[in-house]
Amino acid sequence: MIYLLLIASVLLGVLLVLILKPSKKSVRLLLAFSGAYLLSVAILHLLPEVYNGSSDTKVLGIFILVGIILQSVLESFSKGAEHGHIHIHTDGKTFPTLLFVSLCIHAFSEGLPIHHSGENLLWAIVVHKIPIAVILTIFLLDSHFSKKTIVFFLTVFALMSPLGVILSENMMFFEKYSAEITALIIGIFLHISTVILFESSENHNFNLHKFLAIITGILLTVFTL
Numbered sequence: 434m435i436y437l438l439l440i441a442s443v444l445l446g447v448l449l450v451l452i453l454k455p456s457k458k459s460v461r462l463l464l465a466f467s468g469a470y471l472l473s474v475a476i477l478h479l480l481p482e483v484y485n486g487s488s489d490t491k492v493l494g495i496f497i498l499v500g501i502i503l504q505s506v507l508e509s510f511s512k513g514a515e516h517g518h519i520h521i522h523t524d525g526k527t528f529p530t531l532l533f534v535s536l537c538i539h540a541f542s543e544g545l546p547i548h549h550s551g552e553n554l555l556w557a558i559v560v561h562k563i564p565i566a567v568i569l570t571i572f573l574l575d576s577h578f579s580k581k582t583i584v585f586f587l588t589v590f591a592l593m594s595p596l597g598v599i600l601s602e603n604m605m606f607f608e609k610y611s612a613e614i615t616a617l618i619i620g621i622f623l624h625i626s627t628v629i630l631f632e633s634s635e636n637h638n639f640n641l642h643k644f645l646a647i648i649t650g651i652l653l654t655v656f657t658l
Contacts, residue, residue, distance in 0.1 A: 435547060435555060436595040442559040443591035446566020450574070462646045463564045468629030474557035475622040477654060479550060483615050490533060493616040501619020504539075511535035514568060528578075535600065536569070537593045539621070544597025546604040546618050557622070558594060559589025559652075566590075 449455055455463075470502040483493055497543050569590065572581045602606040607614060630647060 435598055438555065438559050439562070439594040439598070440591045441545065442562040443566040443587060443657070446563045447570045447587060449563070449567055458642075460564060460567055460571075462642055463567065465643045465646040466650040467560045469627040469647040470560045470654055471557050471622045471632065472626035473651045473654035474553055475626065478553040479615060479619050480621070482550065482553075483612050483619065488614055493612060496560050496616035497620040497623070500617040500622075501624045502620075503617070503622045504624040507535045507539055507626045513611050514565065514572070519548040528582065533589075536565075540590055540593035541597045543618060543619065544594035545616040546605055546611060547594075547598050548601045548607075549647055550615055554615075554618070561622075562594070563626070567635050573656045 484490055514532065514536055522525075542563075543561075547555050547558070566587070570583075570587065573586060578586075603609075
């Protein structure tokens with residue numbers, strides 16, 4: 434079930450692009466919702482869970498900071514795809530290798546703590562993956578890559594989080610350091626969500642639709658998880 438949900442979230446993002454052809458405004462609202470959801474899950478569920486299970490709070494704090502730094506490094510290669518901006522110009526012939534590798538590492542790392550953190554983290558990742566898949570699909574289509582390249586890219590990306598789950602379930606290393614790995618993912622979530630939520634609107638104007646999307650994401654986390 435976990436694997437199907439993770440794969441289905443990417444597939445849903447692809448279908449949204451192919452069927453609905455969402456506008457930039459719609460994608461931004463979806464991002465705002467997912468950012469608020471991610472941040473709420475990290476603060477309300479993952480942080481208390483990690484700190485309640487460990488006495489060495491300083492080490493966990495260090496791993497959270499490492500997660501923030503790691504995500505900053507990954508974004509220098511993915512060009513901001515995780516929070517809605519892909520600043521890459523391509524002719525459709527040159528494969529964006531760094532973007533591909535960075536997003537795969539990001540997706541793989543997200544899957545590692547799901548086995549230990551349960552549904553709260555799972556749903557946060559599912560909600561997070563949908564807008565990323567939308568943005569990635571739009572980028573690949575607009576870049577005029579071949580259908581084989583697009584299918585390959587999206588298929589590998591969809592399988593990376595399930596692969597992380599499989600390894601965490603079958604390797605003692607991930608069992609032993611589950612708290613540290615979860616703390617690392619919290620740092621990644623904090624970086625992504627805050628960039629999405631606190632990104633300035635045009636002319637720094639108050640955006641009611643974005644505000645409502647953020648509130649909806651927070652309330653959904655509070656009352657459902």
